[in-house]
Each structure stands twice: as structure tokens, then as C-alpha cells.
Amino acid sequence: MPATPLPAATLRLQAGAVVTGDAAGTIWRPGVVDLAGDRIVHVGPAAGAPEHRGRARSLPGLLMPGLVNTHGHTPMTLLRGVGEGLPLDRWLRHAIWPREAHLTPDDVFWGMTLGCGEMLRCGVTASCETYFHDSAVVDAAVAAGMRCLVTPGILDVPDAGPGRGWRAMLDAAAALHAEADGRAGLIRVGLGPHAAYTLPLPALAAAGELARQLGTVLTIHLAETRAEDRALQEEHGVTVPALLDRLGVLDARVVAAHAVWLTDADIELLAERGVAVAHCPQSNAKLGSGIARLADLLRAGVTVGLGTDGPASNNDLDLWEELRLAPLLARARDADASAVGAVQALALATRGGAEALGLDAGVLAPGMLADVVHVRTDDARFVPVLDDADLVAHLVWSSASHLVSDVWVGGRQVVRDGVCTTVDTAEAARQVQRRAARLAAAAGRSAGAARHPA
Ligand SMILES: [Zn+2]
Structure with missing residues (x-):
């Protein structure tokens, strides 16, 4: 936790549920996570959340730590x-x-x-x-x-x-x-x-x-x-x-x-x-x-x-x-x-x-780094949810990465609607394909033998 007072939020994420990941297992349904700069400044229930004048996003799924x-x-x-x-x-x-x-x-x-x-x-x-x-x-x-x-x-x-x-x-x-x-x-x-x-x-x-x-x-x-x-x-x-x-x-x-x-x-x-x-x-x-x-x-x-x-x-x-x-x-x-x-x-x-x-992360709490993930819950893998424990059980036992919809790292959005916006994935794949072929050739015949072990 920083010693100085936290700044006013510049972005509010309001979601159907906030799985804070704290030691007490706190979950807010629905909940809000407020961000300022690269930090989280407020987490809590949507009802009675502090007044917010900055940008706001309404998200249907659940928020959890990265x-x-x-x-x-x-x-x-x-x-x-x-x-x-x-x-x-x-x-x-x-x-x-x-x-x-x-x-x-x-x-x-x-x-x-x-x-x-x-x-x-x-x-x-x-x-x-x-x-x-x-x-x-x-x-x-x-x-x-x-x-x-x-x-x-x-x-x-x-x-x-x-x-x-x-x-x-x-x-x-x-x-x-x-x-x-x-x-x-x-x-x-x-x-x-x-x-x-x-x-x-x-x-x-x-x-x-x-x-x-x-x-x-x-x-x-x-x-x-x-x-x-x-x-x-x-x-x-x-x-x-x-x-x-x-x-x-x-x-x-x-x-x-x-x-x-x-x-x-x-x-x-x-x-x-x-x-x-x-x-x-x-x-x-x-x-x-x-x-x-x-x-x-x-x-x-x-x-x-x-x-x-x-x-x-x-x-x-x-x-x-x-x-x-x-x-x-x-x-x-x-x-x-x-x-x-x-x-x-x-x-x-x-x-x-x-x-x-040793990172100030892994929990959605004031003062922690704003590394936040929005997971879609409009999927059979998240049905039914009868209490808070169901959300965590579904995250672990039936959910999967394809339901990750949006991701923020240090308050910067890096994945939007399931697409990474900071990496040109097609270009990176082309580069890796070409370079992997060169490495295989350079490694020579012994590597070729190792690729197909007897
Ligand atoms: Zn290793």
C-alpha cells in the first residue's frame, strides 16, 4: 500500500462480479474496480460505490486478477x-x-x-x-x-x-x-x-x-x-x-x-x-x-x-x-x-x-498494480451460479482461456474482445516460422536425428 493517499480514479470497470483473489476470498456481485495510472485505487460492491467522474466501462462477465x-x-x-x-x-x-x-x-x-x-x-x-x-x-x-x-x-x-x-x-x-x-x-x-x-x-x-x-x-x-x-x-x-x-x-x-x-x-x-x-x-x-x-x-x-x-x-x-x-x-x-x-x-x-x-499484484485491492482480467461468463461453462463459491469453482474446473475477453496490465488495455491489441500476432508468427526453420537447419544433422528419436 502506498504511503500517500490514492489518486482519484480515471477509469471505472463495473462488472457482473469481481473475484478479488484476496486471502479472505472476497467476491462482489456486482462490483467495481477503479483504476488510476498503473494502480487500483478502489474495489468494492457496485451498490454504494464512491462517486466517479472519469471514464467507465460496463462489463458483463467477471473481473479477476491477472x-x-x-x-x-x-x-x-x-x-x-x-x-x-x-x-x-x-x-x-x-x-x-x-x-x-x-x-x-x-x-x-x-x-x-x-x-x-x-x-x-x-x-x-x-x-x-x-x-x-x-x-x-x-x-x-x-x-x-x-x-x-x-x-x-x-x-x-x-x-x-x-x-x-x-x-x-x-x-x-x-x-x-x-x-x-x-x-x-x-x-x-x-x-x-x-x-x-x-x-x-x-x-x-x-x-x-x-x-x-x-x-x-x-x-x-x-x-x-x-x-x-x-x-x-x-x-x-x-x-x-x-x-x-x-x-x-x-x-x-x-x-x-x-x-x-x-x-x-x-x-x-x-x-x-x-x-x-x-x-x-x-x-x-x-x-x-x-x-x-x-x-x-x-x-x-x-x-x-x-x-x-x-x-x-x-x-x-x-x-x-x-x-x-x-x-x-x-x-x-x-x-x-x-x-x-x-x-x-x-x-x-x-x-x-x-x-x-515479489510483485504488488495477484489481488484486486487498492494500491495494487492494475493487472486485471475480464472473463466472459455468458457460456455453458459458467452455468449455473447459485453462490459465490460456484464462480471460483467454474473458474478452476470448467473455464478456459478462450473466455478471457479483456486484459489490462498496469492500467493499459492490452486485450480487447479476445484480441491482443499490442502484438501483431500474424507478423510475429511469420517471423518465428522463418527463424525456427533457420535454427533447425543450422543445428545440423544431429538435431534432425533428435527431432525423430528412435
Ligand atoms: Zn525451466
């Missing part, structure tokens, strides 16, 4: 469909990295642009991005009007792409932080060391130290597959979360992506050290990585958001699928219909994600 994608590599729209059917390790080494070695900043710009259009269209108003050519990621997000936490990827793998040593990558990330953090009111810059198994220990420690110095978020792939950390665990005698803690990495504000293969002690450690988890159920399922212990994480008090992961391992950026899959898999895994409820699931996609990334 969805937050806590883990993505969105420019990988350029690699959608590549390495189909390969397990993670071979998928990276034989299909993905050989193509990424040939990426240019322009490729990344267009891949990110296409992905931003896809996310905004689905009501995803913020994402956490880890990739290369990060200035191009920033430029594309700003042009699309998308809120982004950009965490430059730090890697130490031969043929890992246009990268250099991890020290140079950390220096470049610090430079990007100085240059782009706060740009257009949309961009935050953090750090994205890839994983414990792809970086030497001094690199992990240095990334943690730099994140602390900059006061920014560090995101890292953690315990994604069962086998990835075996060598580290054998060498150091502790699990990777404990190892990261020993290195001081968990003293930074950390978002751990995936976090599938955790022990009870790991979960306790994450809760204790305030590590947030970016839960990516669809990517984990598609790559056969496993099912994360979502209910256990939530019971332990870990902040959890949802992530699509890259569009090469999902294969889309539609977070509504994660919104439904997360509670479905949690219930299936634990054989418990009460494992994760609809209210809790919706919170993962909104408030939990915003908390994980």
Missing part, C-alpha cells in the same frame, strides 16, 4: 515441438542446446513477442523469464505491454549457446539490472542460474551473493528430475536444497522452479528459508519428470506459484491449463479429493505467483 506465470522461457516459441518424446537430459543436449547456439537477439525478440501475445491473450499479465539475449526479452516485453521479471540465464555448459563463462554472464546480468530494472514500470531484473547440476559451486555461491547485493530475485531449476542431482548428492552427502543453503544461495530471495523430487527435510528447509516454488505440473508431466508434492509444500507454508515452463516442453503458454492440472494432479497423487481446493488453486495462479516474484 494470472502470473512464475517460470518461463518464452522465446522458446522458436523451438516449440522440438525434441518431442526425449527425456530432459537428452532433450536439452541433443535438441535444444544445438539450436540455441545459433540464436540471435532478433530471434529472441520475435520469439518473446509471439509468446507475450499468447500469454496476454490468455490473461497472463506477468511472467518470470529466464533466457539469453536478455535485452531483446526486455524490449519485446515492453513493446507488448507485458509485466516481466527477467532473470538472465547463467550457464556453464559447452555449446550452451551464445554464452560465455558464468562470471561474464553474472556481470552482464548485473549490467542489465542497472540498465533495465524498472523500465516502463513493467520490467524487473533478477538472476537465473540454471541449476546446481549445470554450474560449479562457486558460480552458485556468486549468483546468490549478487542477488543479495542487488536485492533481487534469483530463480533456479531445482530437483526437476529424479536423477539429475545424484552425483552432487553423492559427492557432498546432502540434498541439493541443503547444498544451496550451505553455499548461501537461499539467503537471497529464491524462486525454485519445479521442485519435484524433495524430501520432507527439503520441504521444511524451503519453508524455513522463505524459498518460493514455481510449480510446473504440465511440463513435469510432459517430460516425464514426476509430480511435485504440491499439497505437502502448501501445508508446510511454502509460497507456490504456477509456471508453464518453456513452450518447447509444455507446449503452450496457457496458464489456465496449469490452474486446473495443479489441483488435479495433487489430488490424484495423494488420492485425496480435499488435497488442493478451488480457492487454493486460483490463489496459486494469481496471489501465490505474485508473492513468489
